[in-house]
Amino acid sequence: MTKFPPAEIRLSNLRERMAQTETDLVVLGPSSHMDWLSGVHPHGDERPVMLVVSQKYAGFLMPALNAAAARISTDLPFHFWRDDQGPDEALAELLAACGANVPNLTVVLDETMRADFALRILDALETPKRRFTGDTVSLLRASKDQSEFEAIKAAHLLNDAAIKAAFEALKEGVTEGEIVAVINEHYKKHGAALEFCSVCFGESGAFPHHYSGSTKLGANTAVLIDSGCRLNGYPSDMTRCGFFGTPDETYKEVFDVVEQAVQAALEASKPGARASDIDKAARDVISAAGYGDYFLHRTGHGLGIDIHEEPYIAANSDRVLVEGNVFSIEPGIYLNGKFGVRLEEIVILRETGAEIFSDMPRDMILR
Missing domain, CATH: 3.40.350.10 (Creatinase/prolidase N-terminal domain)
Structure with a gap:
């Protein structure tokens, strides 16, 4: 504890x-x-x-x-x-x-x-x-101490394993809700509670706050999983994306653009930076690739006892970030009627920059 x-x-x-x-x-x-x-x-x-x-x-x-x-x-x-x-x-x-x-x-x-x-x-x-x-x-x-860092880290390591289990459970005909159940069971087995879970197959991924339901997984379908647990009073939050089958060139292009946006935001995340600077770093990458109109939300939110708290990483925030701030970096591209790609990390600001809580790679997950 x-x-x-x-x-x-x-x-x-x-x-x-x-x-x-x-x-x-x-x-x-x-x-x-x-x-x-x-x-x-x-x-x-x-x-x-x-x-x-x-x-x-x-x-x-x-x-x-x-x-x-x-x-x-x-x-x-x-x-x-x-x-x-x-x-x-x-x-x-x-x-x-x-x-x-x-x-x-x-x-x-x-x-x-x-x-x-x-x-x-x-x-x-x-x-x-x-x-x-x-x-x-x-x-x-907003400035987390060492005990809070340890609690958030533990929640994210558990979340890594749950999301890996979810992708491994993908099979043709399984529903979004059944994959949510896989994740929830993993949390409960390891002493955590479900904070939220959004499993998105195909077109469902184009809705950033999709409610998982009875949609079944078919061949050659994009998969987006955004999930978090609560462990010892603190939550986790992570999004990973992949493809069930063989991704087409459009999906691979969009995935690569979102990954570049994550990397740009990570590079911009340093003590003394403004929240709007980080948002701009991610947004500029997506806009330059021609997908600016499909990035529908801010780049991130703080995380602590609450899953959403200060600081908010948004274009209209001039808040200056300091060591110990914990927040998400989660740019996304949402193509209505096709799919969505969002890659999310929770980071803590150190003197040298952003340290990621998750140990799970952001690579495209192919099943």
Whole structure:
């Protein structure tokens, strides 16, 4: 089991970042932000659950119903409320403990929390100034520590084996859904859970977010498999492509262009580069080959506790990347009515450039 740093270290880093950004209060809902900071991941329903952090205090607004389960994961104080009481009094006590009973506080709100939770906080404060977590919690989460690297690496090595097993299971007449089952069974056998899986035969591959179904594999058919598992709290994500039978020249050309785009994006992935620089490196290759209109999405997304998180590798992002950032590089070309090719790696930025998590080659897989 991967050992993660104590919550106290992440809380200290957050407070340092709060001081740098002149943030008075951070309020997190029952989300991956809360999980990352405290290890607490309560069931999210209509009962307000919040972790509130100031420089002097950190504590939870906690429904009594959830308290026993949450206490296993944290020593931070709880401000309880029962269903027959409502949360207002407990929230007022928590905010007072945080020193938040003064006007004009700058508050960072968890952008993933329920709107009624966020409005409850804003209504309880006097003329607050608010923003979201982009320069505090999200920024800290985007730089992975060694324990997170080890967890993500383990998930990817397991994913490699599952996708290899999936390609080996290809045979004429098998359905996309049956190949999903092969992958899912491999995950379960090795202690992981299915995070997502898209198996695409032929024309299905032209839809970047295809839902695998009853389509059967026939002779001379393109195959795209994009899948990920969750192991020890962290996910994997990888796409590999191949051909069942003999690929034609168009498929081979498209595959080669996408591989060149991956290589260009990898070369551009260095600390100090902007996210848009990496997107441009991949997009320029595909556009120069005449397929620019068929690259339908951004080049990548961050990966951590969430399968999609900061940083996003997109043309409209000037975010400067730093060591420890983890993100996907996944250019694709999608030819409607024919096939799609997407090759995806998850990488971590090191001082010298991008390190790939997967050990599985990107070569065209022929069956």
